[in-house]
Amino acid sequence: MNTVDKVNNLSKSDFISIFGNVFEKTSWIAEKTYELKPFLNFKTLQKCFLSVYDKCNDKQYLEIFNLHPQLAIEKFMTNHSQKEQSQSKLDNCTKEELQEFIQLNHDYDKKFNFPFIIAVSGLNKNEILDNFRKRINNNVIEEFEEAKIQVKKIGTLRLNQILEKVNEDI
Template identity: 30%
Template sequence: MSIDELNDYGRVQFVEKLGAVLEHSPWVAESAWELGPFVSKEDLHEKMMRIVRLSPAKRILKLFRAHPDLAARLVAGEYSSREQRDAGLDRLEPAEVEAFMSMNRTYTDKFGFPFIMAVRGKTKDEMLSAMGMRIEQDPETEWQEALAQIDRIAGFRLDDLIDESCVEERADRHA
C-alpha cells in the first residue's frame, strides 16, 4: 500500500493494517492515526515511535512483554514468527535451542521482559552474542536498547508494508 492509501483509511482500517507493526500493541496505531496525514513512511514511523517513547513506563513494559522469546516454540505474532523463521531460529539443533532458552530465562529474570532484537539479517551466533553482552548491561541502558530494537523492528515492518515508489512517481509527474 502507499502512504496516500494509508492516509485515506479510517481509524478501523488503519489499525487493521498497522496494528501488528508493534507486537500485539494496536494502541500505537490507534494513537498514530490521530496524527495523520503522514508525508512519508519515515514520518509515520517517527510518530509511532514518539507515541511509544512518551507513553508511561507501565505501558512500554507491556509492549516489551508482548514480544516472544527468541527461538521459543510458543505462538508468536505473524511478523515475529516470520522474522524468526527467516533468521533460521526454527531450525536450531537441540543444544542451540537450550542455549537460547537459558539466555532468555537469564535475561527475563534480570530485566523483567524478554530479550528484544531486530533479527533481520542476523545469524543465530550474532543473536546469542548480543544476548550475552546485553545481559551485562544495567537496567536503564537495556531499557533504552530494547526501545531502539523496537524502533528498528517497526522500521523493517513499515518498509515491508508501505511502498513509496508511487509517491515518487506522482512527484515526478508534478515536477
C-alpha cells in the same frame, strides 16, 4: 495514487488492522498514530509512529516489551515475529543452541523482568546468541534503554514492510 495517499484514505479500522502490529501486539499505537493524519509522506508517517512510541512512559514500555516473544522457544507468535525469527533460522536450532536459548531466555527474564528483544532482521543465530550473551551482562537501566531501541528498530522495519505491501494491495 501514491502509498501515503492510500494510507490517508484508509478508515480507522482498516488502518489499525493493517498497522496494529507495527509494535508487537500494540494496536493502540496505530490508533494514536491514525489521529495524526493526514501524513504528508512516508517520513511523516514514520515520524508519527515513532513519536507515539517515544512518548510512552516506563510502564507502557515494559508492557510493550512483555508482548514480545522469547527468541527460538516461543510457540505462539504474531506472523511478523514468526517470519522474522524464521529468516534468522531461529526455528532451526541444534539441540545445544536451543538449550542455550532456553537458559539465556530464563536468566534474562529473571534478571530484567522482560524478554530479550533484538531486531533479528539481517542477523543469523550466532550473531543473535552473541548479542544475547553480551547483553545479559548489562545492568537494568542499560538493558531497558537497549530494549527501547530494539523495539523501535523492529517497528521501523515492520512499517517499511507493511508500506511495501500496502502499495501493492490497495
